[in-house]
Amino acid sequence: MKTPNFGPYHIRKWFLQVEETLANEPGELADGEPLHKFVLAAAIHNPYAGRFEKNLNAFIEPSPLLGAEFGRRIREAAQGRAIESYGKACMVGVDGEYEHGNALLTNPAANPVREAVGGGKSWVPSTGKRGGPGTSIDIPLAHKDALYVRSHYDTVTATFTDAPNRDELLVIWAFATRGRLHARLGGLRASEIKGQDGLV
Secondary structure, eight states: OOOOSBTTBOEEEEEEEEEEEOBOTTOOBOSSSOEEEEEEEEEEEOTTTTSOOSOOHHHHTTTHHHHHHHHHHHHHHHTTOOOOEEEEEEEEOTTSOHHHHHTTSSHHHHHHHHHHTTOOOSOOOEEEEEOOTTOEEEEEEEESSOTTOGGGOEEEEEEOTTOOOTTEEEEEEEEESSSOTTOOSOSOOGGGOOOSSSOO
16 A cells, blocks of 8 residues: 555645636637636546455445545635536546445545535536556536536546556546537526526
8 A cells, every 4th residue: 555645645746727718619718708618637546456455335434535635626626606517427446446436436425526616416427447648538428407408518638648557546627617509409498597406
């Protein structure tokens, strides 16, 4: 086990990716504010790499610490902009299991992130894979309060040139300040969200 430097975790590196989209693909200027997307990731030593561990509770139970730090970092990166959508992902180095990455994406870790972005009624869309440095991953986005808001279905792609090592995993969160530019596929509007059940 590598020396812990964040609670019980050993974090080697943090990543931040920022996008600001001013016009859509054909060049039509934004209908309102530009779209800002943020990707935050932590390269974390995987103590279970290379072996099978039946009980992952020792990894999961302290994960609210990670969630709180992701929350702090997204507030800092957003610089006062409201976050409307979110998504999460993991990428596990090749000596680990996909399950190891998912262990740090469950509700204990996610709830502090929800709190940091002003609450989130809807479940957080998620994906993951195994890979090494330079592997790209697509992170799905959806509205944080209502999954049926079509305008906020989106994706952000991230590549990490230096992670994960074989005995690491990446915990990844993505956020956006609005839906797609010029979204026009109908359905529930963000302004019509009732906030009852995370769907509408």
